[in-house]
Amino acid sequence: MSKPFDKRIQEMNEMYKLPINTTPTLLPDPADKLKKFKATLIDEVNEIDEIIEGIKNGQPDIDTKVAIADLLGDIIVYCRSEALKYGLPLEDVLKIIMDSNESKLGADGKPIYDENGKFLKGPNYWKPEPKIEALLLKHKED
Structure with missing residues (x-):
């Protein structure tokens, strides 16, 4: 039986030594943290251009579906991890x-x-x- 997603996010934050808070918390230098989080999200969002290029080049539908699923999944993982850092x-x-x-x-x-x-x-x-x-x-x- 697999673990619930929120538990796996917590274990991931622990594994990578990322903050974990159980109550709403502002991390030190939140502007810098948000700037870095934005950069990570922009990197992920920019993968959309690669997906579009693959579609234009006639990649198989399954490859497009896999790329979209991976993109959306990565964004959700990043957001859930970030929320845990802030105790949200x-x-x-x-x-x-x-x-x-x-x-x-x-x-x-x-x-x-x-x-x-x-x-x-x-x-x-x-x-x-x-x-x-x-x-x-x-x-x-x-």
């Missing part, structure tokens, strides 16, 4: 964000999209940040 309850944060996303529906209950397919905000939209703040304050007190 990412699953709870994601729930709030998803609830907020669902509040973006139009007055008719249907999605509103921009030209890139991004969801636009409907009349019942609420910002997730106040609920995320309350969540982090609650976790700090626990």
Whole structure:
């Protein structure tokens, strides 16, 4: 039986001597840490160009699917590891964000999209940040 993903992320952070926090924490020099995290994500996102080039060059569909899966998986692993460094309850944060996303529906209950397919905000939209703040304050007190 395989271990839960969050446990494996914790073990990975331990193995690579990365910070692990159980309550919301700012790491020393957070601006520098975020700059380095951004660079890592940009490196991953730039792999999209390689995937696009492979598609243009007629690579087999399975190779494209594997490349997309690997790209998305790597980004999720990096984000989950980063959240653990900061002691952020990412699953709870994601729930709030998803609830907020669902509040973006139009007055008719249907999605509103921009030209890139991004969801636009409907009349019942609420910002997730106040609920995320309350969540982090609650976790700090626990």
